[in-house]
Amino acid sequence: MSELKLELKEKIIEQLNLEDIAIEEIADTDPLFGEGLGLDSIDALELIVMLDKDYGIKLADPKQGRTIFESIDSMAAYIEEHRSR
Amino acid sequence: MNNSYYIQSYSHIRKNHISLNGATLYSDTEDDFSDFIKAGYKHLNTEYSKFFKMDQLSKLAFLAADILLKDEPEKNVALVLSNQAASLDTDRKHQESIKEYPSPAVFVYTLPNICLGEISIKHQLYSENGFFVFEKFNAEALHVYANSLIDEQKAEKVLCGWVNFDDGKYDAFLYVVAKKGTFVHSIAEINRLY
Numbered sequence: 128m129s130e131l132k133l134e135l136k137e138k139i140i141e142q143l144n145l146e147d148i149a150i151e152e153i154a155d156t157d158p159l160f161g162e163g164l165g166l167d168s169i170d171a172l173e174l175i176v177m178l179d180k181d182y183g184i185k186l187a188d189p190k191q192g193r194t195i196f197e198s199i200d201s202m203a204a205y206i207e208e209h210r211s212r
Numbered sequence: 213m214n215n216s217y218y219i220q221s222y223s224h225i226r227k228n229h230i231s232l233n234g235a236t237l238y239s240d241t242e243d244d245f246s247d248f249i250k251a252g253y254k255h256l257n258t259e260y261s262k263f264f265k266m267d268q269l270s271k272l273a274f275l276a277a278d279i280l281l282k283d284e285p286e287k288n289v290a291l292v293l294s295n296q297a298a299s300l301d302t303d304r305k306h307q308e309s310i311k312e313y314p315s316p317a318v319f320v321y322t323l324p325n326i327c328l329g330e331i332s333i334k335h336q337l338y339s340e341n342g343f344f345v346f347e348k349f350n351a352e353a354l355h356v357y358a359n360s361l362i363d364e365q366k367a368e369k370v371l372c373g374w375v376n377f378d379d380g381k382y383d384a385f386l387y388v389v390a391k392k393g394t395f396v397h398s399i400a401e402i403n404r405l406y
Contacts, residue, residue, distance in 0.1 A: 143265070143317075144264040144265045144317075145261075145264070146250075146261070146264040147261050147264075165261075169265075169316050169317050169320055170317075172316035172317075173315065173316055173317050176313050176314075176315065176316065179313065180312075180313045
């Protein structure tokens, strides 16, 4: 699980172009949106694409993203449970 | 038509140089535009993290405009930009991405006027704006449009110019038209500064 969390942090920084943020600055429980990393709605769509492309997870309802993308912890837990690759 | 307006200041980004009123603010020898514009952004202490999410055209327009607007107190500044390639560079990236997984972050930049939004958000401008696509730099059209915006009291000042990006090649020339300034706002003067 900790490997997956590290992988997610790397992917988020790279794919969402968070040039000013280092991996060690993202805590597993930090909110990804709003006060935390400050991600926006386009970033949310990118994360949905990432779940499909990298882990074979298709979100039928984009509103699910609200809980899944709360933090690195919640993302990793969802991916572990639902991944097909 | 009122011709008594002035060019308050102007900026260029071309050939690895970023300049304000003809004086170089930053230059390097990077071959790659991404590396050059990122280094320029950092050198100028711009501090706007959304910059890294922008497409190349928006980065070019944003930085050329930021040089002119960072110390500008007036908020009723209209934006009138133009280029030749529209958003073609990003359109190609989007076309490539839709073969597999389309990227929403690329898709949102598949219009050239998005760069106007980026400038407006950073500088909190709620002003008139327009983006035109011309065959080449068109001082006549920009001159008429800027004069009209100020004549009609749609804006106090107008940030005008040319921001073109395609396939790694880039050229930006922006200037602020105001009621006071250094250079007369005339077609000849715009072309000379360009």
